[in-house]
Amino acid sequence: MNLQKPQSKTDSLNLTVYSPEDLRAFTDNFSENNLIGKTQFGQVYRGKIEETGKEPRSVTIKTWNDRAEHYMYHDDRKVLLEDFIPLIFDFGLMSGGIIGKKSLAKENTPMTPGYCDMYGCNSGFWTRWSDVYSYAVILIELIAKRIVDMEDYCRGCKFTDLWALESVKSGKLPLELVHPSLIEDQDYDASDALLLAELGMSCIEFYPRKRPKMKQIVKRLVELSIVKEQLLLF
Numbered sequence: 001m002n003l004q005k006p007q008s009k010t011d012s013l014n015l016t017v018y019s020p021e022d023l024r025a026f027t028d029n030f031s032e033n034n035l036i037g038k039t040q041f042g043q044v045y046r047g048k049i050e051e052t053g054k055e056p057r058s059v060t061i062k063t064w065n066d067r068a069e070h071y072m073y074h075d076d077r078k079v080l081l082e083d084f085i086p087l088i089f090d091f092g093l094m095s096g097g098i099i100g101k102k103s104l105a106k107e108n109t110p111m112t113p114g115y116c117d118m119y120g121c122n123s124g125f126w127t128r129w130s131d132v133y134s135y136a137v138i139l140i141e142l143i144a145k146r147i148v149d150m151e152d153y154c155r156g157c158k159f160t161d162l163w164a165l166e167s168v169k170s171g172k173l174p175l176e177l178v179h180p181s182l183i184e185d186q187d188y189d190a191s192d193a194l195l196l197a198e199l200g201m202s203c204i205e206f207y208p209r210k211r212p213k214m215k216q217i218v219k220r221l222v223e224l225s226i227v228k229e230q231l232l233l234f
Contacts, residue, residue: 023047023061036060114148114159119208129208132217136203137161143196145179161204174201192224 018026026047027034036044042064049057115137117130141147141160148159158166164177174197175190182188199220205211212220221227 026059027061030063113150114153114161117208118161118204119206127208128213129211132203132211132214133161133208135214135217136200136211139196139203140164140177140200143179143182143193143200144177145181164201165204168201174198187226189225192226195220195224 024030026049027045028047030043030045034045034047036046038044042062045061045063047059047061049059112134115134117126117133119133120126120130137160144160144164146160146163148157148163153159167177168174175194177197177200178193182193199212199217203211203217222231
């Protein structure tokens, strides 16, 4: 929600500007009953906008803590906060409210468990390649059809990054990570599957500088047959 009047550049977007008093009304004065959870920089509340002549709308409202903490990349010292306005908000780290108490795994990592750069977790240094690692986990989850949440983890199931690394270390080829149901699909392309599997594994290398940069990842993705086919349509 915007608390300040939009500048001329955004006037054409027809944004509705709400005051702090409006936000308090939407959330019943930021009631504990409406607290969804807390995360790195503040709280997230659920609210409802009720306006005359309009259907009620459910909304999510974020509030920032007065004290901003600077999370910095180790290598290029890129500050993740500019002018004390958070640029990163990880909903996977929320706790409290209707989400419930933060687990031990969440207490010990600044990123969502299961998607956290293992080098960063071990060293405490977060680099520009940390996001590459998290992206790769999602990529591997997609091709393997394997998503592990905290409940699965607590039951002894390994997170997907560790599962993939151990599978390849034990002798499996990256292509063997692809789920059988995808291979059976009539549109399955083995070359695309191999590219994605190898790309995913290269992105979860332990040492950050061994991983590709996001620009390199995009270039590889453009090489996919399915992407080339779509580009020909435009």
